[in-house]
Amino acid sequence: MRLLLFIILFVVLLPLFLIGVAIFTWRIRRVCVPQNISGTANEPYASRLFMHIAGSRIDDAGYKIAKYLPSYGGIVRFLIIDTTRLACKLSGYKGWMFSYPGPRPSTLATLMSHRSYFFDESIREALTRNENPATQxxxxxxxxxxxxxxxxxxxDINCxxxxxxPTLNAKKQALELAGVPHDHVTxxxxxxxxxxWMEALLNSGxxxxxxxxxxxxxxxxxxxxxxxRDTFNLITTLPSGSAAGVDFFSKDLIEGNPPFERISKAMHRGIKYYSENLQFGIPTGKKLSAGIEELSKESGLTLTKFEHVGSEGDKLPPWYFFSHIEKH
Ligand SMILES: C[S@@+](CC[C@H](N)C(=O)[O-])C[C@H]1O[C@@H](n2cnc3c(N)ncnc32)[C@H](O)[C@@H]1O
Incomplete structure (x- = not known):
C-alpha cells in the first residue's frame, strides 16, 4: 500500500524530478568535470541523501550541504531531493533504495545501504570500544x-x-555556507x-x-x-588497534572476465561519463575474501570482517566486497 502510494505521488512529481536530473547532468558535465570536481562522489552521496529523506538513516549535515554543492546546489536539491522527500513522507515508504540497513543478501538497488551500514558499524566499533579506541x-x-x-x-576525535x-574545496565551501561546524576537521x-597521503597528513598535524x-x-x-598497496603499507605503520574500512570491486568485474562482460562494460561506460576510470579490482579465489586476505597479510594487516553484495548462489557471482582490516 505504501509502495503504491509512493509510486502514485512520485509519478505526479516526476516532471519536477526530471527537470532536476537534467540540470544535475548538465552541471556534472559543464561545471564539475571541467573543474576536476569529482562526479562519482555524487553517487554514494545521493544514496545517503535518499536514506536521509526517507528517515531511515539520518544525515543532517549531508542534507544541509546539498544546497551549496556544485551538483545539487539551489534548485536541484529541491527538484530531485525534496520532491522525493515529499513522496516518501506522505506515503511513509522506506523500502528498496531508501531502506537502511537494508535486506541481506543485498541487491544492486540496496548495495549502498548495505555499504553504508557496514562502514557505519566499522567506524562505531573502532571509535567507541572500551579498550584502545581510535582517537584519530x-x-x-x-x-x-x-x-x-x-x-x-x-x-573527542581529530578528523x-x-x-x-577541487573536490575538497567544493565541500569546504558548502560546509561553510551551510553553517556545519567543521573546526575539528583538517x-x-x-x-x-x-x-x-601519509606525508600530506603528517604535514597537516x-x-x-x-x-x-x-x-x-x-x-x-x-x-x-x-x-x-602503498596505502596498505602505510596503514601498517600505525599503532596496533588501528583499523581501516575498505571496499573493493572484483578483478573479474574490472577486467570484464566471464560472466561479467556486460555489467563490466556498462560500469566502465557509466564511470567514463564522469571522466573518471575504474582501474583496480581485487582477485577472488576459492573463498571470495582470498584476495583481500592476501593483500592484508602481505602488508602485515589482518582482515577481521568481510561481507559482499548479493549471494554466492546468484547467476552473477558477488563482485562487490566490504572489509574491515586491523593492525594487530
Ligand atoms: C566515489 S567517490 C567516494 C567518496 C566518499 N568516500 C563516499 O563514499 O561518499 C571517490 C572519491 O575519491 C576521490 N579520489 C579518486 N581518486 C583519487 C586520487 N587519486 N587521489 C585522491 N582522491 C581521489 C574522488 O575525488 C572522490 O571524492
Whole structure:
C-alpha cells in the first residue's frame, strides 16, 4: 500500500524530478568535470541523501550541504531531493533504495545501504570500544561523506578528510555556507596516484602514534594497484588497534572476465561519463575474501570482517566486497 502510494505521488512529481536530473547532468558535465570536481562522489552521496529523506538513516549535515554543492546546489536539491522527500513522507515508504540497513543478501538497488551500514558499524566499533579506541579518524577520498560531522556523542576525535583539491574545496565551501561546524576537521589535499597521503597528513598535524581509524570507502576501484598497496603499507605503520574500512570491486568485474562482460562494460561506460576510470579490482579465489586476505597479510594487516553484495548462489557471482582490516 505504501509502495503504491509512493509510486502514485512520485509519478505526479516526476516532471519536477526530471527537470532536476537534467540540470544535475548538465552541471556534472559543464561545471564539475571541467573543474576536476569529482562526479562519482555524487553517487554514494545521493544514496545517503535518499536514506536521509526517507528517515531511515539520518544525515543532517549531508542534507544541509546539498544546497551549496556544485551538483545539487539551489534548485536541484529541491527538484530531485525534496520532491522525493515529499513522496516518501506522505506515503511513509522506506523500502528498496531508501531502506537502511537494508535486506541481506543485498541487491544492486540496496548495495549502498548495505555499504553504508557496514562502514557505519566499522567506524562505531573502532571509535567507541572500551579498550584502545581510535582517537584519530581519517577519511581517504572523502568526497561528500559526512561521517566526521556525526561522530558518536561525547567523542573527542581529530578528523582528517583527504581528497583532491577541487573536490575538497567544493565541500569546504558548502560546509561553510551551510553553517556545519567543521573546526575539528583538517582538510588534506593529495592525489593517491601521485604522492603518499601519509606525508600530506603528517604535514597537516596528523599524529602517527595515535590509534587511528581509516575510512577508505568507494575509492580503491579508481586507483592503480600500486597506490592501493602503498596505502596498505602505510596503514601498517600505525599503532596496533588501528583499523581501516575498505571496499573493493572484483578483478573479474574490472577486467570484464566471464560472466561479467556486460555489467563490466556498462560500469566502465557509466564511470567514463564522469571522466573518471575504474582501474583496480581485487582477485577472488576459492573463498571470495582470498584476495583481500592476501593483500592484508602481505602488508602485515589482518582482515577481521568481510561481507559482499548479493549471494554466492546468484547467476552473477558477488563482485562487490566490504572489509574491515586491523593492525594487530
Ligand atoms: C566515489 S567517490 C567516494 C567518496 C566518499 N568516500 C563516499 O563514499 O561518499 C571517490 C572519491 O575519491 C576521490 N579520489 C579518486 N581518486 C583519487 C586520487 N587519486 N587521489 C585522491 N582522491 C581521489 C574522488 O575525488 C572522490 O571524492
Amino acid at each position: 579518524f581519517v577519511v581517504l577520498g572523502a568526497g561528500y561523506d559526512t561521517r566526521c560531522y556525526d561522530l558518536p556523542e561525547g567523542s 582528517f578528510e583527504v581528497d583532491m583539491p 582538510f588534506v589535499e593529495t592525489d593517491f596516484n601521485q604522492e603518499t 596528523f599524529n602517527p602514534n595515535l590509534t587511528t581509524y581509516i575510512l577508505w570507502e568507494g575509492v580503491t576501484m579508481y586507483l592503480v594497484e600500486e597506490a592501493v
